[in-house]
Amino acid sequence: MKIGVIGDDFTGSGDIANTLARAGARVLQYIGIPDAPPGPDVDAAVISLKTRSVPVENAVAQSLAACRWLIAHGAEQIVFKYCSTFDSTPTGNIGPVAAALLHELDAPIALICPAFPANGRTIYQGHLFVRDCLLSESGMQKHPLTPMSDSDIRRWLGRQTSLPVGHLTLSHLRSNAAAEMVRLAGSGARLIVADAIDDIDLMLLGQLAARHKLVTGSSAVAMGLPTNFGIKPETTTAPNAYLSGPALILSGSCSTATRAQVEAYRSSHPALRVTAEEALELQSALAKTRSFIEAHRHAAPLIYSTDDPSAVSYDQARFGRDHLAASYDSLFSALASAAVASRFRKIVAAGGETSGAVATALGQIVFEIGAEIATGVPMLTTTSTPRLALALKSGNFGDRVP
Ligand SMILES: Nc1ncnc2c1ncn2[C@@H]1O[C@H](COP(=O)(O)OP(=O)(O)OP(=O)(O)O)[C@@H](O)[C@H]1O
Numbered sequence: 001m002k003i004g005v006i007g008d009d010f011t012g013s014g015d016i017a018n019t020l021a022r023a024g025a026r027v028l029q030y031i032g033i034p035d036a037p038p039g040p041d042v043d044a045a046v047i048s049l050k051t052r053s054v055p056v057e058n059a060v061a062q063s064l065a066a067c068r069w070l071i072a073h074g075a076e077q078i079v080f081k082y083c084s085t086f087d088s089t090p091t092g093n094i095g096p097v098a099a100a101l102l103h104e105l106d107a108p109i110a111l112i113c114p115a116f117p118a119n120g121r122t123i124y125q126g127h128l129f130v131r132d133c134l135l136s137e138s139g140m141q142k143h144p145l146t147p148m149s150d151s152d153i154r155r156w157l158g159r160q161t162s163l164p165v166g167h168l169t170l171s172h173l174r175s176n177a178a179a180e181m182v183r184l185a186g187s188g189a190r191l192i193v194a195d196a197i198d199d200i201d202l203m204l205l206g207q208l209a210a211r212h213k214l215v216t217g218s219s220a221v222a223m224g225l226p227t228n229f230g231i232k233p234e235t236t237t238a239p240n241a242y243l244s245g246p247a248l249i250l251s252g253s254c255s256t257a258t259r260a261q262v263e264a265y266r267s268s269h270p271a272l273r274v275t276a277e278e279a280l281e282l283q284s285a286l287a288k289t290r291s292f293i294e295a296h297r298h299a300a301p302l303i304y305s306t307d308d309p310s311a312v313s314y315d316q317a318r319f320g321r322d323h324l325a326a327s328y329d330s331l332f333s334a335l336a337s338a339a340v341a342s343r344f345r346k347i348v349a350a351g352g353e354t355s356g357a358v359a360t361a362l363g364q365i366v367f368e369i370g371a372e373i374a375t376g377v378p379m380l381t382t383t384s385t386p387r388l389a390l391a392l393k394s395g396n397f398g399d400r401v402p
């Protein structure tokens with residue numbers, strides 16, 4: 001193994017596994033830290049954690065354990081993958097995890113680059129944009145768990161860690177990046193927020209990070225890494241194995257893109273919304289949703305909690321944000337298990353937390369990376385039986401019309 005990735009959620013882990021696979025790497029994606037070593041043919045292993053919204057100490061402990069496993073199995077470079085919208089709070093978890101990994105790897109410096117230009121996320125003058133909006137005006141300021149109210153990644157990161165934060169500007173990246181990195185390191189900076197507005201910038205960052213033990217960022221930060229290890233993109237990709245069997249769609253994402261997708265999908269497919277009151281009563285919600293998916297098992301039914309920000313805030317105020325989120329996650333998790341037991345073989349999950357709940361319910365599974373269904377969303381197939389096909393979609397990824 002050359003590259004070891006620690007993903008802070010499951011959709012994001014699929015996203016970076018896809019980037020590495022497109023760059024020619026032979027990649028496996030694991031749910032949690034695996035029991036067995038990777039095979040000899042693996043270039044990159046992605047450990048999917050669910051640490052984006054857990055307490056800081058827990059995120060640090062899990063990330064360090066994943067890092068140790070990857071290093072023990074030969075990883076020469078560690079990538080810490082977080083969201084391209086830098087989903088985190090003023091106390092963590094990106095800064096504390098990056099700092100702990102730097103210390104663990106005894107590394108002087110690491111890049112911080114959430115840019116993902118193909119999906120409209122760019123960084124300029126240290127500020128993160130989602131297409132033509134500042135992050136804090138993109139809808140992400142209303143995220144149910146990690147509202148992003150500041151677009152200045154240097155300032156936001158600075159609140160999360162006591163390590164000095166530096167900034168690699170776009171003009172330095174494009175002209176004299178290596179010398180500027182030496183200067184930044186000499187001035188004491190440890191975490192370097194890097195501007196990047198297109199894929200060529202990401203490839204430059206890849207070159208710059210060739211000897212870095214730790215790289216951090218979105219999936220796009222991995223674009224230029226495999227080539228440092230002599231890995232070249234394949235000219236042909238293996239076709240996805242066709243899996244027969246019913247499909248189920250589970251959506252707990254309340255992000256802008258998912259809301260539009262749910263609206264479009266439910267106009268022509270069977271769809272059932274689970275209200276907050278229902279979600280709090282797990283057994284009755286499970287019975288109701290199970291009977292709905294059985295009744296529509298050949299029409300790819302959708303079960304969703306997706307709602308508008310105002311409705312989400314109202315329910316969070318009544319029932320408690322974390323309690324409500326945990327109730328929805330438990331429901332989606334139990335429903336995914338029940339569906340697989342009932343021979344559903346394809347699952348689409350929308351939302352990182354939701355996908356985490358769904359994939360965790362399926363146990364210790366390993367995914368092979370298939371075709372890219374939408375930008376940043378690969379088709380994943382399990383390597384063990386029963387063979388399952390999953391698409392774990394980040395909240396703001398994908399097109400509106402299915
Ligand atoms: N109607 C709702 N009211 C309150 N909370 C909800 C509701 N529906 C879902 N949630 C919770 O909100 C969270 C949504 O996060 P999730 O990561 O699944 O989606 P996302 O943030 O859109 O996706 P991503 O992290 O990929 O951008 C989940 O923890 C879910 O349980």
Ligand SMILES: O=C(O)[C@@H](O)C(=O)CO
Pocket residue numbers: 009011012013015016082083084085116218219351352376394395
């Ligand atoms: O980087 C992204 O936007 C995604 O891979 C993700 O992590 C959203 O959950």
